[in-house]
Amino acid sequence: MNLNDWIPLIIVATSLVPGVLIFFLHENQTGVRTALNLTGAVVKVLLVFAVYFGVQRGETYTFRYEIGVDLEFLLHIDLLSLLFATLSAILWLVTTLYAIGYLEGSPYRRRFFGFFSICVTASTGIALAGNAVTFFIFYEFLTLATYPLVVHRGTEEALQAGRTYLWYTIGGGTVLFVGVVWLFVLTGSVDFGDTEALQALAAENETQLVILFWVLVAGLGVKAALFPLHGWLPVAMVAPAPVSALLHAVAVVKAGAFGLVRLVQDIYGVELAEDLNLLTPLAVLAAFTILYGSLRALTQDDLKKRLAYSTVSQLSYIAMGVAIPGVTVATGALVHLVHQGLMKITLFFCAGNIAETLGLHKVSELNGIGRRLPLTMGAFTLAAFGMIGLPPLAGFISKWYLGIGGMEAGQSWIVVVLLASSALNAAYFLPVIHAAWFRSPDREWKIKRTARFLETPWTLLLPAVATAVTSLTVGVFAATEWSPLELARQVAESWYSRR
Amino acid sequence: MIWLLVILFPLLLSLVAPAAEGDARRRGALLSAAALPALLAGLAIVPVETAAFPGLFLGAEFGLDTPRGALLTLAALLWGIAGAFAGAYLRRDAHPVRFAFFFLLAMSGTFGLIVAQDVPSFYTCFVVMTFASYPLVIHTATPEARRAGRIYLVMAVAGELFLIFSLYGAVQAADSLLLVDLAPAVADAENGRNLLLLGLIGFGVKAGAVPLYFWLPLAHPVAPTPASAVLSGVMIKAGLLGWLHLAPLGQPDPTGWAEMLIVLGLLAAFGAAAIGFFQEDPKTTLAYSSISQMGLMTVLLGLGMKAGASEAAVAGALALYAFNHGLAKGALFLGTGVVAAVSHGRLWVMAGLATGAIGIAGGPLTGGALAKYGLKETASLAPSPWENLVLGLLPFATLATSLLLGRFLWLCWKKPGSQAEDSPAGLVLPWALLTAAALILPWWLNPYLGLDVPVPAFSFAAWFEATWPLVAAGAILLVALRLSEKALPCLPPGDFIVPIERLVSMCGAAAKHAGLRYPARGSIDLAALSDRLLALEDARELMDRAEARLSRWRVVGALFILIALGFILAAWAI
Amino acid sequence: MNLIEPAQLPPSLIIVPILGALVCFILPGPWSGRVGLLTSALTVVAAGLSTWAVLAEGSQRHELGGWAAPLGINLYLDGLAAVFIAMVAIIGLLVGIYARSFYATESDQHGTNALYWPLWLTLWAGMNGLFLSADLFNLYVVIEVVGLSAVALAILSGKPPALLAGLRYLLAAIVGSMAYLMGVALIYAEVGALDLTVVAEALDGGLVPRVAFGLMLAGLMVKTALSPLHFWLPAAHSAAQPPVSALLSALVVKGTFYLILRLWVDVFEGSITYAMGQFLGALGAIAVLWGSYQAIRQSRLKLVVAHSTVGQIGFMFLLFPLITVAYEGWGYAPWLAAAWTGGIYQALAHGFAKAAMFLAVGVYVLAVGNDEKDSMVDLVARLPMTTFALALAGVSLIGLPPSGGFVAKWMLLKAAFSSGQWWWAPVIVLGSFLTAGYVFMILRQAFAPAREKLQLRPVPRAMEVTALLLGVGSILIGLRAEEVLLLLDVDAPFEEPVEPEEGGAP
């Protein structure tokens, strides 16, 4: 093995090592902890960028380790992994900063940051996993590491949420386990991207492959919050805001969505999946989830719950996108993976800011809040507009590709779904924005935290604003060489050019 | 670079808007200066050529052609002047900075959508304009403004959805992001008919087309006057511009929507005038007049989609018409602000207003006359039944417009003026400038920008044709208003939105009643399921008892023997 | 490697702990612990050397007193035995360290605590003997040694519940071993030999061997506490002291499981039928579901863990239907190796995890003062290391990656699918699910904040550390399956017919 082959492992370790070390620190060693966290996060971002150049130059990064018999632990960096790894690396950095500010002075921070870093490790691992086994390992790892964060507050509600969370994720995990083993039995240890193994089996094992597909979808669907397996997501919102922001809006749910992408593209391959008539039902399921999530979001008064249902809805764009054959629509789905992450994390940061600064949690309490927290609400507004799909924000770009791709594939019904969802997004976001900016406050704010010059401590403000600006930037400069869109396009093209 | 300046300059100025918080004059200067680059570009005073920005959006391209040059000039002029007007108008406003910010944002969007050559930038700017106008609509924060804002927003979002659907399809069919490629692609595409319809609906919301106009008489009047002016003068033209991009002009219409457009346009021209006549607020009357005028432009577009018309001529005529209407309507809207603010010299103001009104109605020597002529020219090229129909109805449309605007003047006159006036000059000057521009500029710009609307030769027949509707309208008004001013029935603004609103709220209540607003959880709640399973008292007891039994020696003994026997038997099985 | 003759290793595995036990028995309390630990260390060294020897040189056969097979008693050390010996050694050593600290905290007036070491070392010797014996009768003797010393350990606390449970355990053990011995007698009547290999060669179908096998299996099942014959286990394992619970749950039940496995693949291979495999598998499935469900229902922590053992034993028995090939006798099938590894891995993983779990629970109980589930609040904050150990063990029990339990369940599932016996898959899934249910039931409680300030008694660091080490161990064996598999390959019962390289030697 040369150095390149160790790099995937090192990328994973950049969050694992600080995470583990943090457990050995004393609760009050804030400085060391922060330094460890931020160093890890920065190093990870740098490494991911370095690897991006490497991959563009055509270098390969593959770490193989035999667990035993035929189980193989394989980390491999391809463009798709980079897409997800970059997202989680950057957002980890931002969220770490946020979490430092958010949890200032609260108990059990050591535990929080330790598990937080380990969660990121898991999601990075999911990104870099090179075969189904490795994917599954990190997938379950993620479940476990997230649990302490969900129940972090230790309240009855949090514990209950943790229980619900576990029922779903462990359930999904075991189903996925069965699926992965089954897949393994059928094909042996196969790397992602090698779809020929299954194709060769297609003729005689059609029914088996169909059932297997749905077993895997059921397993992944829990984290991807596909209807009717999404029930955990709104409940898990009792976790502290950084957790909701990074994990529940991005890492965990993306793990599921990312898994679906891998499943369709890198395990079955679009052609086979289409031959077996698997894609349309998946797309319909995703479409239903999109509408359902939006409808449910409409009636939530709790801001974080509203955002959670919005996540349910927005995530299924990815599933729907990969379930429609075509380069354009695949690009849309992939870029949504990144864009949705940016926008949703902003929204959650803002919700966290509101809760942390003013102690407000309900949509109905937000009248006139724009005057008290202009920057926060500005970021919120940008992100919400993005979610609706308004240009020139990130969400527009994904919807544009999904929409045009849908037309291209001759399935204009998905455009109808997209637009209906946009309308619903507008219906649940615009009232919030309107209330925040154009209504006058009902009463005096009960201020929980203040900063001297800013509306709220900079560690809370900066991440929100930064991600909001990023989601604007990636939309405005979508066509540049450096945008997520470009990367997504390369990935999508590589899928469709390999046949 | 000029293109970026056109769009970005207002955007940048919007960021410094707070600097002009207290000073009306500085604010006026700021708001009008923002339109300067656009004006320069529109009049092609600086060299303009199409420029591509490959990294922007999905690869942006900006440029101008003749009709869009006219529109940009219109937008820049109107916006600049309205901005200057706003400086003074908002001197006692609670949130002048907010107004300025969104005014500039909407300005940027409007300029952008006019100069955009590619779909994403066009749509982006379109959206920016739409959403930036919302705060302008609800700026006064009165209940009416809120209601209007709500309806505006719903309609705007709905319009965007239709629009983007149509754009997705058109872009996909054209396999190009450029706006110029859309219309041919739509004409050729298999589903072009549907795409075009979607586009017509989507832009139709903005253009105030029948039957999507009802937000307009609510939203335009409640906005602060300068905002009303730009809303009614320029923003509704954005819809028209959109139609122009999508509709295949000057060729046999493959889609069959041309007739629909003509009929709906005529309906708008007369219907809106009729409804507007029975309004009580002068600004609402003006809004209806805008719908009516847009109806005529819709007719023009419909005719342009018939065979025989030349694309350039249709576009030119439309641009000229829009230009004239935009300036004049802007002038009238500003005029309502002036007439409400001055205490002395109301008569002069009324005279100015009348001039503007005549300009819209197409009175002789006004820009409107030229615009109407362009309309006629295009109509005469249309195939047979439509040509006669439109040409025959046109004078009556003028009559209707004249009646409506007469009613408007009457309402203005009746409206009590301001008691204490401090600086009407800040209001009067921009208004006067705009009125003058509305009268003169169409004549100058027609050749200057190469719109190629033929200037009619002087003839008494033409004079008569242009004048009699005005005179007749004046006569009817004098009689009618004298006779039955008290008895004049009045219609609610937004007309049929009122029953719709009631219906919607009834449906909402019904849905709430039926529990539909809170649909069941819908997910498989594994935790609850497990709870339920574990809470099944009987089953649990059964299991507990079974476990207790299993630890009794007697039971164990039986099981032991059974299992041993089971194995022995199984040894004989296969 | 010439330092010790490899062939001398097997007896040393038995002799060293026996001698240690004797010395410990004689010496007074404090010394007993020291000598005990020393003996443990020596035994671990012996076990390590044995393992190494097996890896390096293949299976070892030792003829006690130089008497050859038919008459003399043989000790036979192959991969399978080495794996179990190594497991017992590692877990035994760690539990021993834990026990030393544990007994240092216990105030003990009768001095019974000093009996831990002699009893445990005897048990250890018995276990090693069990793994090494290649003789049916000798096996009877060692399972009795194991059984008696285990019962004695279980009642070490002298408390009435422990005594009652101990007697129940003892009677069950006697019944089990008598049934086994009856089987041995029948076998001897049939073939006149006791050595496993000799018997295996001599056996053919017929009534007597089948009855014999049935009796032996049933007896051993009672001793393994395979549900529904688990009646003695929860009470005995939960009433014992923490280190003892760990030993009983993690190791002792493995002894008889090992013996069943030996008999199944090495002795009765000729008379195994598909139906027998399915029957045993069905019992395993019942155990998985029933034991795990009962664990969820318990309100006392130690009972939860004890019932969990019942469920986990069930997983091990899923191995049997999968290695039983219908109609084909003992032909090779590609999934055999997977099933084999899976079952044994389950035994290993469960050993580590359950030991860790009982030790961790022991720490909890020591700190809190009782073992009611509801009192175990806020322990994540107060005893993080132990809670972490518990969580790691739980992860392995559930079978989440990357842990030993994961590898085990992976292999079992894989074999289930490949052999077409897919109906075991839902059992595995449901079992994991239920396991997750009770593991997180404990963890959830640990995250709950305390209503009033908890007064925890101090717990020696060594106890926490050993629990954690075992927890980490249960994960580590999942990360590094290669060596274990190499070891298992030495004289594995299933070899590919045309295998170019001889499995084993690295």
Add this chain to the structure above:
Amino acid sequence: MDIEPYQIYAVTAGLLFSLALGGVFLCRHFFKKIIAAKILGAAVFLLLVSVARRDYEAFADPVPHAMVITGIVVAVSAAAFALALARRIWRDTGRSNFDGDL
């Protein structure tokens, strides 16, 4: 077919074994259970001894005898242990059976 003597012993051993098994599982009192368990052992030893002398012409097979001797030792110690345990329980709690446990 002649019934050889050793077969009679063997069958007796089987019957005894069954009876003892019943005794272990059905008797309530600790001592009865322990005695039943002893008989269980005795049954096995009887079988072994009978097996040892199947052929009257030859010497008795020494191996089963060795087994029986060893077995007796083990069984005695187990029984002793059980009795001691039962007595201890009786002393500590006054109980002589597994509570209502038949």
